[in-house]
Amino acid sequence: MVEYDRKALKETIEPGSLKTCIVGVGGAGGNVLDRITLDRTVEAKLVTVHTDIRVLSHSMSPHKVQLGVELMRGIGAGGDPELGREAAVFSREQIREAVDGHDIVFICTGLGGGTGSGAAPVIAEIAKGTGALVFLTATMPFSFEGKRRLKQAEESLDQLQKRADALILFENNRMGELTLPKDGIQKAFTQADQLIAQSLRAVSTILSTPGLVKLGLDDLTAALNTSNGRCLFGFGEARGQNRGSEAVKRALKSPLIDQGRLLHQTKTLLVHIAGGESLTLLEVDAIMKLLGKNVPDQTHILFGVAVDAKLGDSVCVTLLSSLGLAQLNTVAAAAPPVDMLPVKDRPMPSIMDNLGAPAAHAPAPASAPSPTLIPATAAAPAPRASKSSLRAELAKSAPATEPMDLLFRSEEIAAPAAPTSITSAPLPLSVEEVSAPEFEPEPEPESFLEEEPQAEAEAVAEATFEEEPSPFADEIIIEQPMAAAHIPEPEPEPEPVQPVRPPRPRIEDFITQPAPRPAPLPTTSLAAVVGRAPAPAAEDAPYMPGSRLASKVSEDDEQIAFRFGSEEDRGRFQKTEPVLADGGEDLDVPTWMRLKRKLKR
Numbered sequence: 001m002v003e004y005d006r007k008a009l010k011e012t013i014e015p016g017s018l019k020t021c022i023v024g025v026g027g028a029g030g031n032v033l034d035r036i037t038l039d040r041t042v043e044a045k046l047v048t049v050h051t052d053i054r055v056l057s058h059s060m061s062p063h064k065v066q067l068g069v070e071l072m073r074g075i076g077a078g079g080d081p082e083l084g085r086e087a088a089v090f091s092r093e094q095i096r097e098a099v100d101g102h103d104i105v106f107i108c109t110g111l112g113g114g115t116g117s118g119a120a121p122v123i124a125e126i127a128k129g130t131g132a133l134v135f136l137t138a139t140m141p142f143s144f145e146g147k148r149r150l151k152q153a154e155e156s157l158d159q160l161q162k163r164a165d166a167l168i169l170f171e172n173n174r175m176g177e178l179t180l181p182k183d184g185i186q187k188a189f190t191q192a193d194q195l196i197a198q199s200l201r202a203v204s205t206i207l208s209t210p211g212l213v214k215l216g217l218d219d220l221t222a223a224l225n226t227s228n229g230r231c232l233f234g235f236g237e238a239r240g241q242n243r244g245s246e247a248v249k250r251a252l253k254s255p256l257i258d259q260g261r262l263l264h265q266t267k268t269l270l271v272h273i274a275g276g277e278s279l280t281l282l283e284v285d286a287i288m289k290l291l292g293k294n295v296p297d298q299t300h301i302l303f304g305v306a307v308d309a310k311l312g313d314s315v316c317v318t319l320l321s322s323l324g325l326a327q328l329n330t331v332a333a334a335a336p337p338v339d340m341l342p343v344k345d346r347p348m349p350s351i352m353d354n355l356g357a358p359a360a361h362a363p364a365p366a367s368a369p370s371p372t373l374i375p376a377t378a379a380a381p382a383p384r385a386s387k388s389s390l391r392a393e394l395a396k397s398a399p400a401t402e403p404m405d406l407l408f409r410s411e412e413i414a415a416p417a418a419p420t421s422i423t424s425a426p427l428p429l430s431v432e433e434v435s436a437p438e439f440e441p442e443p444e445p446e447s448f449l450e451e452e453p454q455a456e457a458e459a460v461a462e463a464t465f466e467e468e469p470s471p472f473a474d475e476i477i478i479e480q481p482m483a484a485a486h487i488p489e490p491e492p493e494p495e496p497v498q499p500v501r502p503p504r505p506r507i508e509d510f511i512t513q514p515a516p517r518p519a520p521l522p523t524t525s526l527a528a529v530v531g532r533a534p535a536p537a538a539e540d541a542p543y544m545p546g547s548r549l550a551s552k553v554s555e556d557d558e559q560i561a562f563r564f565g566s567e568e569d570r571g572r573f574q575k576t577e578p579v580l581a582d583g584g585e586d587l588d589v590p591t592w593m594r595l596k597r598k599l600k601r
C-alpha cells in the first residue's frame with residue numbers, strides 16, 4: 001500500500017504557496033476587483049489599473065497603477081483601445097513591477113471599451129514575460145452596446161488569445177439574465193461581478209490548493225478550450241446533512257450553465273470538490289453520481305478533490321466548462337427545462353467502486369461508455385462507506401500500484417522548480433504538456449513592447465494632442481481678402497504667412513453677437529459696398545465673419561473685378577502679363593498674396 005504522507009505534502013506545497021496576483025483593468029475589471037477586495041476570500045495581490053484617475057481613486061483595491069500618466073493626463077481612454085494600449089505601453093515598468101514575482105496572474109477586464117481592450121493584451125504580455133501563468137477573465141459587451149464595441153472586444157480577444165494561457169469569457173448578455181428586468185442595470189452588473197469574482201476565486205483555489213486529486217493548468221485549459229467559447233461556470237457551497245448533493249444542486253442552478261441544461265452540450269467538464277477535514281469518500285461519490293445524471297456519457301470529466309481545513313464543515317462544488325458561442329445561443333433557446341429531461345438510469349461509475357481496483361488504467365468497456373473521469377480507474381466492488389474522512393479512506397483502500405500516481409499527482413508539484421519560468425513553475429505542468437501534439441503551435445504574437453517607451457510616448461503625444469483643423473478655417477482665410485479689399489492705400493509688404501492657426505471662432509459669437517472684426521478701415525467696408533449697391537436680400541443679414549455669407553460675392557461685386565495696379569508686387573512674375581482666371585484673379589500670384597489683393601477695377 002502506498003502511504004499517503006500528509007506531512008510531506010504539507011511541507012512541499014502549503015496552500016497559498018503559489019503566489020497569485022489579480023489585475024483588474026479598466027472600469028469593469030476594477031469593479032470585479034472591488035468585489036474581491038470586499039469579500040477578502042482570495043489570497044492574492046490585488047492591483048487595479050486604469051487610465052482614468054477619478055475611477056482609480058475610488059477603487060478599493062490595495063494596489064493601483066495609473067496608466068499613461070503624462071500621456072493620458074488622468075482621463076480615460078474614451079472607448080478607444082488604441083489609447084488604452086499606448087497608455088499601457090507607456091506604463092510598462094509600473095505594470096511589470098506590480099505583477100513581477102507571481103506564479104499566476106489573473107487579468108480581469110470588460111472588453112469593448114478603451115482601457116480594458118487596449119491595455120489587457122499588453123499586461124498579458126508583460127505578465128508572461130515575468131514567467132507567470134496568465135489567465136484572462138473577461139466579459140463581452142451587451143448586445144445593446146452596439147457593433148463597434150463588439151468589434152473592439154473581438155479584436156482585443158484575438159490579441160489576448162495569443163498571449164494568455166487560458167481565457168475565461170463571460171457574456172454580459174447572459175449575465176444580465178441573472179436579474180429581473182425591473183432590477184436595473186446596476187444590479188445586473190453587481191450580480192455579474194459577483195459571479196466573475198466567484199469564478200476567479202474558484203480557479204485560483206483549484207490551482208493553488210494541494211489536492212488529493214489535483215487539477216492543473218492543463219485540465220483547466222482543456223475545459224475552457226472551445227473555439228470562440230464562453231465560460232460555463234457553476235459554484236455551490238453547502239453545509240449540513242445533505243451538503244454534498246445540496247452543493248451540486250446549487251452549482252447546477254448557476255444561470256451560466258442554464259440550470260444544468262448547457263452541460264448536455266459540453267465535451268469537457270471540470271469538476272472540483274473541496275471540503276474540510278470531514279469530507280468523506282461517500283459524499284464525493286454521491287456528488288459525482290448526481291452530476292452524472294446531468295452530463296452525457298461522452299463528456300470528458302476532469303475531476304479534482306481537495307481537502308482544505310479552512311472550509312470547516314462546508315462542501316464546495318465547482319463546475320467549469322465552455323461552449324462555442326453559436327452553440328450556446330442555440331442550446332439556450334432550444335433546450336428543454338432541466339425538469340423535463342429524462343432522468344438517466346445509467347449508473348455513474350463510482351469512485352467508491354474504483355478504489356482498490358488493480359487494473360487502474362484499464363480502459364472502460366466500449367459497450368458501457370462513461371463520462372471520463374480523471375483519474376480513470378476500473379470498476380471494483382465498492383468498499384463500505386464509513387464515517388472516516390476521505391483521506392483516511394483513500395489511504396486505506398488505495399492499491400499499491402500505479403493509481404496512486406494519479407490520485408496524488410500533486411507529488412509532482414514537489415519537484416524543485418525555478419520560479420521564473422512558466423514551465424518550471426510549481427504546477428503539475430511540463431513543457432511536454434504545454435506543447436502536446438493536439439495543440440497547433442501558434443506563431444509568436446507581435447510584441448507590443450518593442451519600441452522605447454519614451455519614443456512611443458512622444459509619438460503618441462504628438463498624434464493625440466495635435467489640434468484638429470478648425471471646420472471654419474477656410475472661411476477665415478476667405479474672410480481676410482473681403483476685409484482687405486477695401487484698403488484704398490497700397491498695403492505695406494505683406495508678412496509671409498505664419499503657420500499659426502487663427503483662434504477658433506466660438507459658436508456663441510455667431511449666434512449672439514458679431515465676432516471681433518478686423519480694425520475699422522478708413523474708407524469702405526463690405527457693408528458700405530453692399531449698401532451702395534442694390535443689395536440682394538441675403539446681403540441684409542448681419543455680418544457674420546467666418547460664414548459662407550461673408551465670402552459670398554454679389555452680382556455687383558462680380559463687377560468689382562480683380563485687377564492689379566502697376567505698382568503691385570507680383571514677385572517673380574512682375575514682368576509678365578498676368579494670367580487672369582474667371583473673375584479676374586491673377587493666377588501667377590501666390591494664393592496668399594492674391595487673396596489679399598482683391599481691388600476694385
Ligand SMILES: Nc1nc2c(ncn2[C@@H]2O[C@H](COP(=O)(O)OP(=O)(O)OP(=O)(O)O)[C@@H](O)[C@H]2O)c(=O)[nH]1
Pocket residue numbers: 025026027028029031051052076077078079080109110111112113114115116117139140141142145149172189190192193
Ligand atoms: N460585468 C460588468 N461589465 C461591465 C461593467 N462595467 C462595464 N462593463 C462592460 O465592460 C465594457 C468596458 O467598459 P469599461 O470597463 O467601463 O471600459 P474601460 O475598459 O475602462 O475603457 P474606457 O472607459 O474607454 O477607458 C463595457 O462595454 C461593458 O460591456 C461592470 O461593472 N460589470
